[in-house]
Amino acid sequence: MLEINSRPAAPAEGLTIAEAAERTGVSVHTLRYYERAGLVVTPVDRTPGGRRRYHPRDLRWIDLCTRLRATGMPIRTIRRYAELVTAGPGNEPERLALLEAHRTEVAARLTELQSHLARIDHKVDTYRGRLAEGRAEGFWAPGE
Amino acid sequence: MLEINSRPAAPAEGLTIAEAAERTGVSVHTLRYYERAGLVVTPVDRTPGGRRRYHPRDLRWIDLCTRLRATGMPIRTIRRYAELVTAGPGNEPERLALLEAHRTEVAARLTELQSHLARIDHKVDTYRGRLAEGRAEGFWAPGE
DNA sequence: AGTTGATTTCGAGCACGCTCGAAATCGTAG
DNA sequence: CTACGATTTCGAGCGTGCTCGAAATCAACT
Missing domain, CATH: 1.20.5 (Single alpha-helices involved in coiled-coils or other helix-helix interfaces)
Known part of the structure; x- marks a missing residue:
């Protein structure tokens, strides 16, 4: 559990999918589903071993998705929005x-x-x- | 179209399913589906030939169903309510x-x-x- | 090294609420 | 009587949004 001197910084940064699920109130299944469905603006960070690591920006994005979903926006529309954001400035x-x-x-x-x-x-x-x-x-x- | 003296009253009373659909804003398909699903409180009246004839009470009931649906009540819960009403006084x-x-x-x-x-x-x-x-x-x- | 539990991908499955199609029947207009 | 459109039943199909399962991999602890 100790990582007092594991430089160049702790490689264990970010939340696991389970933690992200807990904080966002979305199940891990749904988190992965959202990702598959294209509801991402930035590819979720991964550990060298391939595990997802969620950063604050990811959580904020998920929260937005949750709010949009809760207000009835269809998945495909959120995806559209995500695509626009991903496409960068200009739109x-x-x-x-x-x-x-x-x-x-x-x-x-x-x-x-x-x-x-x-x-x-x-x-x-x-x-x-x-x-x-x-x-x-x-x-x-x-x-x- | 004249039915001035067709006693003992016009047998053509009530609305057809198409008319009921138009007035309630529910498709004919859905009207029949609701009936199959048990969302009825009184069997819908029929012509001798088997066609549905909707009376005001039916339309009012459908309107209630529509409002319950629009507020998110699941079909099965409306059915439960319908069953209670059908069961008569006491509940x-x-x-x-x-x-x-x-x-x-x-x-x-x-x-x-x-x-x-x-x-x-x-x-x-x-x-x-x-x-x-x-x-x-x-x-x-x-x-x- | 071994065990145990979390995570991965991917496809299948599910619940809900319609929505549609086919084939038969009804009923009205000509 | 004939046509033709509306209606009937019944079962199948569909769109949405998850939800689950299997098999493999990863990671942490002993």
Whole structure:
């Protein structure tokens, strides 16, 4: 466990895939899947033996992917974004457009979700009210 | 088209599946699929020849299903709810619990979505700012 | 050197929610 | 009566996003 003097610096830098999985909340299987799917901006560093070593930049990128996924961006679109980033400078407007389009979409879904939620809330409330009054029998009409 | 005196009432009541699909925004394929999947509370009415005829109650139920689906409730859970409703009076508390659990879940996802959206917004904003200043080159760090 | 556990690649498999196709039947218009 | 379009059932197929398994390799400890 000691590596006090293993110069020219510890070769054991970076996190193992298991550690990266733990920190990002993504399974190791999924981490590898993302990589295979092209959701990378920079090839993940490897040890001489071929094991992945995750650096902060990788974790930040994965976090971004997670957020995009959580907001419903399809894998292929994230890949597209990753490709743009990988392609280097010159396509920033396109990247921005992609993100803005997503933003708009998410905002729309959010609004819609809220409205659906409100109606479900209403249903729950009337349901609860009727139950409290003991006259819930026969109540199922979806329209209320 | 005239049915002025076709007693004991027009036998052509209710909407065809195509009409129901149009009104609910669900494809005819999906309507039939929902039925097969057990997402029904009352067997859909049929013409003597076997064609489905949708009545207002059916449309309201489908709308509810649509809202539940749109808020992420899995098919099997909707089926469970449908079963409870079909089972008749006596299980209202269970139905209410099911809906409330869903409500809670949706509210949580909503909050999470909002936070994700905020971070994406922030990224878009800084991105846009840098672009405007002409120093977007090299900018891709997911952490900002 | 040997053992043990993590990691690798790669392809297959799975869960979900539709979506489609084929072949038969219905029903309406001419 | 004939045509033709809509509808029926049923099973198969598909797209997405993982998830898993097998067999090989790596690495750390004893």
